Amino acid sequence: MSPLNSFLYSVPLLFILIVRCCWLVCVEVPSDTEALHGTNMKLTCISCMKREEVNTDTIVDWTYTANGGKEISIYEYNGEPRELKGPFQGRILWNGSKDLQDVSITIVNVTLNDSGLYQCKIKRHFNYEMHRPSVKNVKEVQLTVHEDALEDFTSYISEIMMYLLLVFLTLWLVIEMIYCYRKISKSEKAAQENATDYLAIPSGNKENRSIVPVEE
Structure with missing residues (x-):
C-alpha cells in the first residue's frame, strides 16, 4: 500500500482511537478488503459488547474459504490465542484487545493465494447466576490480494x-x-x-512668466 493510501487510511483510524480513548465506547470498524502481495494485512473484526455483557467467556474462530474452495479454520481464541495447522501456519498474528471486543488478526506476507472469504465467528457465554445463555456473531471479510501497487479511489x-x-x-x-x-x-x-501634447504647445505659451520691472 502506498504512503498516501496508508496516511489516508490512518486518519480515520486515529480519529476512532481518540474517540475510544476519550469516550470509552466501542466502535465497529469495517476491515480493509484489499492487500498488496508480500505485505502484512490486518483483518479487522470488532464486536462491541454492551454494559450487561461484560461478564462473558468469549470464543473466537477465524475461518478461510478460497474462491470456490472449502471452508477451513485457521485461527482460534479460547482462553488464549492459538494458531491452527494449515496454509496460514506461521503467518498469523493475534491483534485482539484485552476485553475481546477487538478480535482482529494479521496475516504476514500475504500471497495471491490468500484471496478469498474470511469469517470471524464470535461466541460469547454470559456468566449469570441462574443460567448461562450464549450469543453468536459472524463478520465477513472478502479479501483480494493484488500483485501490483494499489491505487484506490481516494488517491x-x-x-x-x-x-x-x-x-x-x-x-x-x-x-x-x-x-x-x-x-x-x-x-x-x-x-x-x-x-x-506638450511638444505641440508653442514655446511662448509653455512658460507664463511675469515680468517684474527693475527700479533704479
Missing part, C-alpha cells in the same frame, strides 16, 4: 485535485501577467500622449 481524487489546483494557479498567473502588461502599456501610452 485518484487527490491527484485530480492537485492537477486542477496547478491549472488554476497557472491560469491565474497568466491572467495577472496580461493585466499588468496592459496596465503598463496604457501608462506608457498616456505618458507618450502627454509628451506629444
Whole structure:
C-alpha cells in the first residue's frame, strides 16, 4: 500500500482511537478488503459488547474459504490465542484487545493465494447466576490480494485535485501577467500622449512668466 493510501487510511483510524480513548465506547470498524502481495494485512473484526455483557467467556474462530474452495479454520481464541495447522501456519498474528471486543488478526506476507472469504465467528457465554445463555456473531471479510501497487479511489481524487489546483494557479498567473502588461502599456501610452501634447504647445505659451520691472 502506498504512503498516501496508508496516511489516508490512518486518519480515520486515529480519529476512532481518540474517540475510544476519550469516550470509552466501542466502535465497529469495517476491515480493509484489499492487500498488496508480500505485505502484512490486518483483518479487522470488532464486536462491541454492551454494559450487561461484560461478564462473558468469549470464543473466537477465524475461518478461510478460497474462491470456490472449502471452508477451513485457521485461527482460534479460547482462553488464549492459538494458531491452527494449515496454509496460514506461521503467518498469523493475534491483534485482539484485552476485553475481546477487538478480535482482529494479521496475516504476514500475504500471497495471491490468500484471496478469498474470511469469517470471524464470535461466541460469547454470559456468566449469570441462574443460567448461562450464549450469543453468536459472524463478520465477513472478502479479501483480494493484488500483485501490483494499489491505487484506490481516494488517491485518484487527490491527484485530480492537485492537477486542477496547478491549472488554476497557472491560469491565474497568466491572467495577472496580461493585466499588468496592459496596465503598463496604457501608462506608457498616456505618458507618450502627454509628451506629444506638450511638444505641440508653442514655446511662448509653455512658460507664463511675469515680468517684474527693475527700479533704479
